[in-house]
Amino acid sequence: xxxxxxxxxxxxxxxxxxxxxxxxxxxxxxxxxxxxxxxxxxxxxxxxxxxxxxxxxxxxxxxxxxxxxxxxxxxxxxxxxxxxxxxxxxxxxxxxxxxxxxxxxxxxxxxxxxxxxxxxxxxxxxxxxxxxxxxxxxxxxxxxxxxxxxxxxxxxxxxxxxxxxxxxxxxxxxxxxxxxxxxxxxxxxxxxxxxxxxxxxxxxxxxxxxxxxxxxxxxxxxxxxxxxxxxxxxxxxxxxxxxxxxxxxxxxxxxxxxxxxxxxxxxxxxxxxxxxxxxxxxxxxxxxxxxxxxxxxxxxxxxxxxxxxxxxxxxxxxxxxxxxxxxxxxxxxxxxxxxxxxxxxxxxxxxxxxxxxxxxxxxxxxxxxxxxxxxxxxxxxxxxxxxxxxxxxxxxxxxxxxxxxxxxxxxxxxxxxxxxxxxxxxxxxxxxxxxxxxxxxxxxxxxxxxxxxxxxxxx
Ligand code: UD1
Ligand code: CA
Numbered sequence: 001x002x003x004x005x006x007x008x009x010x011x012x013x014x015x016x017x018x019x020x021x022x023x024x025x026x027x028x029x030x031x032x033x034x035x036x037x038x039x040x041x042x043x044x045x046x047x048x049x050x051x052x053x054x055x056x057x058x059x060x061x062x063x064x065x066x067x068x069x070x071x072x073x074x075x076x077x078x079x080x081x082x083x084x085x086x087x088x089x090x091x092x093x094x095x096x097x098x099x100x101x102x103x104x105x106x107x108x109x110x111x112x113x114x115x116x117x118x119x120x121x122x123x124x125x126x127x128x129x130x131x132x133x134x135x136x137x138x139x140x141x142x143x144x145x146x147x148x149x150x151x152x153x154x155x156x157x158x159x160x161x162x163x164x165x166x167x168x169x170x171x172x173x174x175x176x177x178x179x180x181x182x183x184x185x186x187x188x189x190x191x192x193x194x195x196x197x198x199x200x201x202x203x204x205x206x207x208x209x210x211x212x213x214x215x216x217x218x219x220x221x222x223x224x225x226x227x228x229x230x231x232x233x234x235x236x237x238x239x240x241x242x243x244x245x246x247x248x249x250x251x252x253x254x255x256x257x258x259x260x261x262x263x264x265x266x267x268x269x270x271x272x273x274x275x276x277x278x279x280x281x282x283x284x285x286x287x288x289x290x291x292x293x294x295x296x297x298x299x300x301x302x303x304x305x306x307x308x309x310x311x312x313x314x315x316x317x318x319x320x321x322x323x324x325x326x327x328x329x330x331x332x333x334x335x336x337x338x339x340x341x342x343x344x345x346x347x348x349x350x351x352x353x354x355x356x357x358x359x360x361x362x363x364x365x366x367x368x369x370x371x372x373x374x375x376x377x378x379x380x381x382x383x384x385x386x387x388x389x390x391x392x393x394x395x396x397x398x399x400x401x402x403x404x405x406x407x408x409x410x411x412x413x414x415x416x417x418x419x420x421x422x423x424x425x426x427x428x429x430x431x432x433x434x435x436x437x438x439x440x441x442x443x444x445x446x447x448x449x450x451x452x453x454x455x456x457x458x459x
Contacts, residue, residue: 002119004098005046006181008089011035011105012056012076017232023058025105026065029236030243031267031285035062037108037243039069044112045101045119052089053105081199082175083191090185099123100181102202106230109242110176114226121219122178128214129184129205131156132174134224142172143203145218153216156203160196171220173203174227183214243268251278273309297331308344322354325361343378357388360403373415374399383409383427390415402437411443 015024025035032040035053042051048070055062056076063073074089086102093100099122101115114132122130131153133145143156144166156173157166184205191204206216221227225242228235247268248261255274258264265283266272273292278284282296286304290296294307297315307313307324314331322336325344330336333350340354348359349366357371360378365371367384373396374388386407388399399413402421407413412430419425420437429443 001047002045002099003047004095005101005119006050006093006095006098007042007046007052007101007103008086008093009035009038009042009051009053009071009103009105010082010085010175011038011062012054012059012079012085013106014057014079015106015231018236019233023062024230025062026058027230027233027236029108029230029239030247031265032108033065034108034230034236034239035066035105037268038103038105038110039066039071041110041112041115042071042101042103043069045115050095052092054085054089081194081197082202083188083200083204086184086202087188087200090188093181093185095181096185097182100179100184102175102177102179104175104229107174107176107227108230109226109228109239110174111226114221115176117221118176118178118219121217125215125217127217128180128209129216130178131206131216131218132176132227133171133218133220134174134222134227135170135220136172136224137170139167139170139172143175144169145171145173147171147218151218153206153218154210155207158201158203171218174221175202175229176227177202179205180214183209183212187212279315291326300331371399373397374401376401377403377405377421379404381406383407383411385410386413387411388413388415 011025018024026033051071052074053066053071054074054076056079059075072092074092076085076088118130118132141159143158144162145153146155146157147153187208190208191200194201209216228239230236230239244265247266248258248264251272252258256272257277260280263280264278267285269287270284271289273290275292276290276294278296279298281299283301288302288305290307291309293309294311296313299315300313300317303320305319305322308326310327311324312329317331317334319336321338322340324342327345328342330348334348335353338356341358343359343361345362346359347364347366351368352365353370355372357374359376360380362378363376363380365382369382369386370388372388372390380401389412390396397415399415399417401419404422405419407425408427410428411425414432417431418434420435422438423435424440425431426442429441431441431443435441
């Protein structure tokens, strides 16, 4: 945390090329709205009350989304350029000295490490401003860096204004800068509208600072992806791929095996313990935390799942907001949701749904069941096709099943109902009254066999 640092995040732009009713910076890459990645990097660097987000298009929605971070906001109702955006933020900046970093809300891949590198370079050279740049094979569309023989930047020229000679420059302006804050605020009003577009270009600050005898330096980053600005949904998908690649790389280096890593989707804050295996096409999202030696089967989708060690999820499980204890086996094709809890060593098989249900240690529900609003103790066997009828059309009701109970196949448990410890429910029963512990309940009509009966036609 750098205490003399203020950060302005420019996020007022319309994002026309997204062709979207949603503000551009709220489109998601890497599991988060793009502007949120930028705010998170900023929060890692400076106190929230020294971070100002400049909003404009969709300001209400953008500000509402970012409110929990505690940053300040400045409204730029008319987008009159990057220099103008900074002028709008000026009133909100309480500390006019120290350092000021400018970030873009549509440039989410920039890492906090690179911002740190920018600050180091800036302070070590004593420059008035330092610009993050990179070399591009195709620099079309970007502002070009014009450097003198000593590596000082004397101007940034925009694509539209560049001479054919200047267009050949491959070092481009990322739009991310560190300024000596007092110099910036002193000279910012000197930016004049661009003669062609009428906008106020922040890039003009470079020449202004030079005119006043100050040096401007650059920090060239090796990986152009870091400064990928998002303008279209194609670039959004590219950014997403970069986030996913970074995450799987981090996990693999931490000891997680990831099969076909280019096919999996793992969100930024997900944690997975060593010697776990993630199979191809798995998605692990939100704040999921998995222990060590787990396996996430191919095609499984997890969101906000807490799993202990040695949990085995077979392919195609869809699980959200659940807790799974050590050694549990789930799937394939299982659906767990709304605070379902699977206790130690329990087994859930194919086509089983658990909603707001706890399945006790060592209990099994191996095939075709719906268990909702239920509390199932340990070592219970839930037969194939068991349904808890938890909803009477108005309210939800609970099913409680005691330890060691055996629920036969195709049982219908009409809640509220309780099956006692060690009780048996005969296959095919409709259970409407509680079954005392240790008893057998048969809730079906007795089979009748009619030996002499034949269809009329046959007689
Ligand atoms: C800008 C730079 C260019 C650089 C490029 C890198 C200028 C004049 N040019 O060009 O040198 O290579 O970024 O991507 O600065 N924004 C506002 N308010 C405004 C205008 C822009 O908040 O009035 C925000 C946008 O939402 C966006 C960022 O600033 O996040 C950059 O604006 P954009 O219009 O995309 O700048 P470029 O033309 O790409
Ligand atoms: Ca841009």
